[in-house]
Amino acid sequence: MTTQLSRRGFLKTAAAAGAVLYVGVQADGAMAASKSANALLNPFVKIDSDGNVIAIVKHFEMGQGPATGLTTLVAEELGVSMDQISYEFAPSDASVYNNLLFGPFQGTGGSTAMANSWMQYRTAGANAREMLIKAAARDWGIDAAELDIQNGQIIGAGNAAPLGEFVTAAADFAPSETPRLRDPSEWKIIGKASTRRKDSPIKINGEAKFAMDVQLDNQMVVMIKRTPQRGGTVASFDDSAAREVKGFIMAQTLPTNHGVAVYAETTWAAMQARNALNVDWDLSAAENRSSQDIRDEIMAALDADPVFNVNQADLASVRSTVDGAAKVVEKTFYFPLLAHAPMEPLNCTIEQTEEGDIVLHDGAQMPTGPHMAYQQIFGLPADKIHINTMLAGGSFGRRATPDADYQVEAGLAFVMTDRSRPVKLVWDREDDIRGGYYRPAFGHKVRVGLDEAGTIVGWEHQVAGQSIMKGTSFEGFAVRDGIDHSSVEGIADSPYTIPGQALGLTDTEKATSVLWWRSVGHTHTAYVMEVMMDLAARAAGKDPVEFRLAYLTGEGDAERKAGALKLAAEKAGWGNAAPGRVQGIAVHKSFGSYVAEVVELSGNLDDGIVIEKVTAAVDCGIAVNPDVIKAQIEGGIAYGIGHAMRDQITLDGGAVEQSNFPDYEPLRISDIKEIETHIVASAEAPTGIGEPGTPPSAPALANAIAQLDVVVAELPMAENGVSFA
Amino acid sequence: MAISININGEQRDVDAEPGTPLLWVIRDELKLAGTKFGCGVASCGACTVHLNGEPVRSCQTYIEDVEDAEITTIEKMAEDRVGAAVQQAWLELDVVQCGYCQSGQIMSAVGLLRENAKPTAEDVDEYMYGNACRCATYQRIRAGVLRAAEILEA
Structure with missing residues (x-):
């Protein structure tokens, strides 16, 4: 870029x-x-x-x-x-x-x-x-x-x-x-x-206006009954029961045939009418794979030679080095699909002005996307389309889809009317949890060879999973020589200098739509790199901080990553956990910023764990608003830990099994007792802060839990007998 | 059907069918948009309002059950002694991020402080457990409630 x-x-x-x-x-x-x-x-x-x-x-x-x-x-x-x-x-x-x-x-x-x-x-x-x-x-x-x-x-x-x-x-x-x-x-x-x-x-007294709060005169609320399995289409629908709902206006099949739009006078009427709608789906061409199928495909890919040799290493040579090493540490990892679940469910409102212009009211993360899509839908030049960007109730990536999914839905629902009434498209939480665009499922298989002195001599790393960028409008921008960099970021460009590293990548089928999710590829690559670093350190009999520093000896990138690591270790009292507590550490560079985190926890596997404290150190260049930076690190850590502990999206016969917060549980206030953030003083230009707090959080947690005798290689933690006390 | 409800000190006539969640009457009929829709199943707390001074989830509170109650929403909190203290603490600590859940957080926090003027961190965690914040502003929420208690004591 x-x-x-x-x-x-x-x-x-x-x-x-x-x-x-x-x-x-x-x-x-x-x-x-x-x-x-x-x-x-x-x-x-x-x-x-x-x-x-x-x-x-x-x-x-x-x-x-x-x-x-x-x-x-x-x-x-x-x-x-x-x-x-x-x-x-x-x-x-x-x-x-x-x-x-x-x-x-x-x-x-x-x-x-x-x-x-x-x-x-x-x-x-x-x-x-x-x-x-x-x-x-x-x-x-x-x-x-x-x-x-x-x-x-x-x-x-x-x-x-x-x-x-x-x-x-x-x-x-x-x-x-x-x-x-x-x-x-x-x-x-x-x-x-x-x-x-x-x-x-304005956010403490109800004044703040989110897109969900738009109430235009004479607006209709639209909710969409979508295909339960990706690729399903509407065969027919019966709205006779929906017609009994007071406030129901009409129901029409979307031009894409993937759902039926239900128009009503109010949100509650739209919800009820949609529930009362009976749709006969044609699922003959629909996705019908289950989570186990996705996992099996990824695991099989990890056992075969990779399709892409990302760093052009001599794979056979690296393999033979690892095979001949004094010690070999080997682990296979799996990461499930995850939903973003921002607090404000997706929505937007669209209207036509007297001059025939189209106005979209939206918590618009990538306005250019819907702006371009609407030129097609409405056959209008760009200057006849206007986007009123409103406050967004979270996103974590979900409000930015390459195909402007929900804005296109609203556009299609509106273009099917006479446009005399504004249309407000509303998703509910079930639509959100089941609506696709998940953090993709990924697997990693890593074999690290150590010599007698406990030094890394070879690192064979295979990645397999669902490319975020391929098949989207961002492919040309983000895919080079067939490699979607977002699948391997955080490994291929890691500031660690690792001798004898081979990095392979294989893309697997997308059984559902996938999307960037707070910190994108780093959500899984940081976990693998940092859990492996800990396993290698322990196999070498070395302190995890000292072990990492040995591979961060250069200037610039490595120096800054080492700086964050040392500061977090110092501030957390690394190695001096209170009695009954264990610590885990991880450090990762993402979006130009370096973040190290120490998780200190008490408890055990039988009774559950208590995350007593997370200590973070961040180097994001000049700290423009230090308190905003701290808040982003606090939130980023919690977002990573919350999902790592208990969340996953699973498919059964192509249909999503989870539906709302009771089965896609958000992190709760009692789950982390304290987060303390330290900022590395810097004169460098500012770099990212919204995402970099997330990648090291789950591996730091895993490295602490590893001392309770379970190395979690397949998330979520809950599937490995780890839960909150 | 026509129902008269008392909200933020005013008697308002609304047209809503029995079984309509109070949330949607507040938002769509009365245009008080500060109360938020998050899950619809009382699992996130974004829709929290006060019913006779007690926090309730308005998405699971039905219009026919509130005819004789006093309903209070976030829009009225600045006039409430406890509400104003919580808001002040929220500003001091910059609790909010996206802010979408914060109306509900504040309504719950006020409920807690009315019940327990000097809560501990554990009390806050227990009482506020049902208010989800996907930005995870939790430690500032916890600190904010404790700070509001200090403000009220002063």
Whole structure:
């Protein structure tokens, strides 16, 4: 992936509405300085003549913090306090609000929000500052170099004025391609632990509007009765019982034939009517495999030679080295399907304006996806489609599907009507748990050879599972030489220097749709790498921390990973667990960040375990909002541990067996007693934080549990006799 | 059928069939969107409201059973002494992430503090067990309840 930072050009404009200053980047990267409002303008900073500053946030907020983080960057550079700035979510326009790490695509994912916005938003804030200062300097007849903006006041050389006074005049000045960015020594907000989230106040009193809260005049609520097995189609349906439900409007088969859309006046009516609908399914071509079939296929692939030799190693040579090693540690792992289950079930609302434009109200993680899909569904040009990005009640990846699944469902349900009434598509929890797009099932088989001194001499690693990217619109972007990197990330690019490593990959059939799930391939690769590292260390008779450090001897990547490992070990009191407790450790790099975690637990296999404490150390570059970082690590750890302990999606004859939280149990408040997070001081550019807390959590837990005499190689833990006390 | 209910101190007439969950009356009829739908089976707590001051899951509370009750939702919590303290603690600690479950968390937390002014961490874990947070803001929820107790004591 490449950034487009070098092509950046800046421009400004005065909005048609009057004294509003926009500062941003033009789509084609060219310099432009038109004073007229320009559709191609890319405003990140909006200031009105009253001095109200608004950061235009191009990443959606699912709790991971960009509404605070990107706003922080603008506030810092411009020179306003966090109380003097608010935020709005950007409209859908990939030509200006694209994710710089995704190319011409607007979207949030891969823990990139801060990483790709860091320079872009600072530069936009700095340009706004410089233009305002130049306007003030001209008015006051002094050199702009003598002025700064502090707390919203333009000050210097004995002068002071609120920045709002110069908003109109600032538009006379051209933005710079390289405005002066504030030196880190000047930072007042970046790195400050006391900064509070911008979205907290509206999330504690019911004011926050999620997509689920959209209530348009005259809207219909649509729920869809979907095929119980992937690939099934509607043969016929009988809605006579549904018609008895008060508020039922109509039922129609979707054009895809994969379900029946039930339209009603209210959500409750839609739920009841859908339950009353009788559908006769044609399952002749439907998926009918069970979880055991998926597992059998993966295990068989692990026993055969891999289809792809990922690191171009000499497999025969590595095998023979391992075979001839003094000690061999061997383990076969299996990871089940997992659902994301964000708190807010999937939903979106679609309407047509009087001008014939289409408006989608959505917690839109990748607006470009539905934007493109709607051009096809409605036969409209891009500028006739608008996406109102709303707060999202979690996602963990689920709101970003390459085929824009739920937005397309809403579009199809709407296009089948006369479009006089808005359509709100609502999924319930059962739809969510059974709706596919799971973390794929994967298996790993690893054989590690150690010499007499306990040093690794060979590492044969086979991976088999369901490729996330293949067969999707992201294939061209993410698959190289047949290898879906997301299947092997965290192994192929690990900062460990492991001698004699062979990495093979075989894709297996997808019996259900699969998708990235918080930390994508790292969900399984970190587990395997870190459990194997522990097993190898113990076979070598070495301390797991010291053993790992021996393979992290280089500079840069390895050094930073080692730094996180050492800090977590130090802060956790590694090796000094309280009586009756055991510790496990893991460290992993993902999304550019390095996270180490120590799990300390008490209890035993008979009575259950208690996770007393998790101590984490994270190096994610410059910590823009330290408290948001800590929150993401806390949540990331718990997300990993919760699923590892007891969750899996299983199929029986192609049908999903779980249906709601009682059988897909979320982590509960009592499951982890304490999480303590330490941030490694860094001057490097910020990297990911939404996902990197998750990968090391399950292996750190497994490595602690291993000391209770069960090495869990097949998740969830519950299937291995491990449960919470 | 027409039913009159008392919600947030107001008497409101609603049109709902018997068997309609209070959740959907609150959200779809009364347009009070702060109370959330998460699971529909009383397994996540996102829909928690107060019925005569006690937390209940509104997705499993039926409209015909609340005619004589006082219903309170998150929208009214700022006016409640305990509710305001919990909200203050939530802001101090930045408990929220996505925020979708937090109305329910706060309604439960208020219920706990009314019952037990000085809860321990274990009390919080036990009482709040049924309120799921998929972002796992749990340790801040726990700390938030304990902090709210301090605020109330001051």
